Amino acid sequence: PAGARAASDRFAFSQIPTNTEDAITVPEGYKAEVLVRWGDPLWSDVADFDHATRGSAETQARAFGDNTDGMQTYSIDGRTILVVNNEYTNTDIIWGNREGGKAETDDDIAKGMMAHGISIVEIAPKDGIWGIVKDSPYNRRITPKSEMSFSGPAAGHDLLKTDADPTGTTSLGTWNNCGSGPTPWGTYLTCEENFNGYFSASAEGWEPTPELKRYGISAADWGYGWARIDERYDVSKHPNEPNRAGYVVEIDPRDPNSTPKKRTALGRFKHENAECVVNNDGRIVIYLGDDERGEFAYRYVSNGVFAPGADTDALLDDGTLYVAVFSDDGTGKWVALTPETTGMASQAEVCIHTRQAASKVGATTMDRPEWISANPNAPEVYMALTNNKNRGVKPNAGGDETPVGGPNPREANNYGQIVRWRPDNGDHTAEGFKWDLFVLAGNPTVHSDAYGGSDNVTRDNMFNSPDGLQFDSNGVLWIQTDGNYSNAKDFDGQGNNQMLAGDPVTGEIRRFLVGPKECEVTGLTWTPDRRTMLVGIQHPGERGDSHWPEGGDAVPRSAIIAVTREDGGLIG
Numbered sequence: 001p002a003g004a005r006a007a008s009d010r011f012a013f014s015q016i017p018t019n020t021e022d023a024i025t026v027p028e029g030y031k032a033e034v035l036v037r038w039g040d041p042l043w044s045d046v047a048d049f050d051h052a053t054r055g056s057a058e059t060q061a062r063a064f065g066d067n068t069d070g071m072q073t074y075s076i077d078g079r080t081i082l083v084v085n086n087e088y089t090n091t092d093i094i095w096g097n098r099e100g101g102k103a104e105t106d107d108d109i110a111k112g113m114m115a116h117g118i119s120i121v122e123i124a125p126k127d128g129i130w131g132i133v134k135d136s137p138y139n140r141r142i143t144p145k146s147e148m149s150f151s152g153p154a155a156g157h158d159l160l161k162t163d164a165d166p167t168g169t170t171s172l173g174t175w176n177n178c179g180s181g182p183t184p185w186g187t188y189l190t191c192e193e194n195f196n197g198y199f200s201a202s203a204e205g206w207e208p209t210p211e212l213k214r215y216g217i218s219a220a221d222w223g224y225g226w227a228r229i230d231e232r233y234d235v236s237k238h239p240n241e242p243n244r245a246g247y248v249v250e251i252d253p254r255d256p257n258s259t260p261k262k263r264t265a266l267g268r269f270k271h272e273n274a275e276c277v278v279n280n281d282g283r284i285v286i287y288l289g290d291d292e293r294g295e296f297a298y299r300y301v302s303n304g305v306f307a308p309g310a311d312t313d314a315l316l317d318d319g320t321l322y323v324a325v326f327s328d329d330g331t332g333k334w335v336a337l338t339p340e341t342t343g344m345a346s347q348a349e350v351c352i353h354t355r356q357a358a359s360k361v362g363a364t365t366m367d368r369p370e371w372i373s374a375n376p377n378a379p380e381v382y383m384a385l386t387n388n389k390n391r392g393v394k395p396n397a398g399g400d401e402t403p404v405g406g407p408n409p410r411e412a413n414n415y416g417q418i419v420r421w422r423p424d425n426g427d428h429t430a431e432g433f434k435w436d437l438f439v440l441a442g443n444p445t446v447h448s449d450a451y452g453g454s455d456n457v458t459r460d461n462m463f464n465s466p467d468g469l470q471f472d473s474n475g476v477l478w479i480q481t482d483g484n485y486s487n488a489k490d491f492d493g494q495g496n497n498q499m500l501a502g503d504p505v506t507g508e509i510r511r512f513l514v515g516p517k518e519c520e521v522t523g524l525t526w527t528p529d530r531r532t533m534l535v536g537i538q539h540p541g542e543r544g545d546s547h548w549p550e551g552g553d554a555v556p557r558s559a560i561i562a563v564t565r566e567d568g569g570l571i572g
């Protein structure tokens with residue numbers, strides 16, 4: 001029964017029931033405190049967050065960004081540096097002080113822009129509780145205005161050239177940064193996901209090319225209004241500008257003046273995260289997912305090996321990009337994406353039109369690939385397939401048919417699943433792999449068929465839409481959800497979004513944390529001493545029904561929480 005805890009189990013907590021509270025719930029013996037919130041200043045000369053105005057472009061550019069997502073900590077010079085993605089903004093919240101939640105001034109739009117990107121901030125314990133260190137020399141904001149460079153096969157290609165950058169080698173900024181990944185050499189990989197939603201067209205009757213359409217570019221943006229203040233987001237004037245987004249970007253947190261690099265060898269798509277593994281032979285393998293209904297799972301393998309003194313630029317620029325083909329018999333293979341296999345003119349084109357390249361080799365359409373995490377104790381890799389309402393119903397817009405089968409076994413799949421694969425011979429560079437499903441999420445109180453979920457889903461631990469995945473150092477798989485929180489009908493009894501722990505050996509899954517109303521739980525890392533777990537709470541109150549974390553009438557604010565054990569023990 002829920003709450004029971006066997007002496008032998010590998011989870012150091014008792015399962016908590018789900019709920020619909022506007023609060024963080026953790027098991028007995030644990031506590032959760034807020035570490036940093038959207039709008040908290042990173043420097044002492046910046047005003048505190050103002051609930052009435054919700055800040056300005058100037059304050060936001062020097063404060064913690066909105067909608068926290070992927071994150072990692074780094075030990076640098078005896079300090080702990082937290083690097084965090086700020087994925088996007090909810091216009092109803094960031095402009096909630098305006099009529100109808102719409103931007104009224106250019107500064108409103110610029111404030112929204114400055115809430116995107118990456119926040120880098122030193123953190124430290126004070127009386128045992130971790131908080132941010134204002135004015136640290138490592139503190140930095142990276143925004144859609146920050147200078148970066150292109151590297152890898154696509155750098156300098158005609159499709160990347162614009163009026164502002166006739167060389168196709170430099171770029172301004174990064175946005176919609178979703179998941180992340182650490183490299184073994186101490187840098188941070190941030191992943192550009194829904195970059196398309198920021199472009200719009202001022203020209204009457206403008207239509208996207210098929211190439212842009214496959215990436216979701218259309219004449220209207222998603223309400224951010226960036227083209228109003230920055231012409232490069234007007235795709236009818238600057239049609240190559242969208243080709244310059246959708247990459248994995250490498251950031252060096254040790255040098256606050258370093259220029260981030262867009263690593264085009266890792267392909268262009270709606271990148272979720274970047275899970276980096278050092279293979280037995282020293283080559284770097286990076287697993288990558290494209291979060292869109294009917295898009296694909298990818299792998300990158302470096303040509304060189306990671307060794308002391310290695311040229312780490314080359315490890316991310318020179319290598320081979322592959323896409324996954326899953327067979328119904330539980331096997332699969334990685335197919336290289338090259339001019340030879342795809343018929344494309346160059347590797348640069350493969351790296352810019354990666355979705356089209358993958359379609360040409362017959363890649364398997366997936367149920368929205370979200371985070372990927374590799375088990376530190378075994379050569380196996382887990383990927384969240386969050387849901388897919390279109391599976392078996394209609395093809396991916398601009399892409400391929402999406403038949404039911406393989407690791408995507410349900411039509412109109414609104415619960416999601418986690419697939420795992422084991423590379424042949426324990427070699428992450430092998431062509432072949434075996435796969436199975438770690439869990440099929442579902443609701444056993446509502447359904448008795450496959451929509452009730454796999455055997456390891458019960459009335460006590462059920463959830464929908466797995467998204468964040470992160471193994472801890474003990475080999476426990478933490479699962480975060482970004483799903484339907486209506487707590488009704490198909491989702492009856494599933495409550496708010498949550499975080500669970502999974503045992504990769506037994507398949508057992510147990511709920512650890514429930515988030516506040518209308519949030520998504522995403523982003524997970526630890527302080528270097530492993531006594532504090534940092535968990536991201538994104539978009540609380542995205543539909544207007546939360547005042548978390550401050551309560552009362554406060555504006556809801558995305559935040560990172562610090563979870564500790566009351567006995568001060570290790571946590572993951």
Ligand code: FEO
Pocket residue numbers: 087178179193272291369370
């Ligand atoms: Fe930003 Fe696919 O989640």
Ligand code: CA
Pocket residue numbers: 178179272370371467468482522
């Ligand atoms: Ca996600």
Ligand code: CA
Pocket residue numbers: 370386467482
């Ligand atoms: Ca999601």
Ligand code: CA
Pocket residue numbers: 087482520522538
């Ligand atoms: Ca999200």
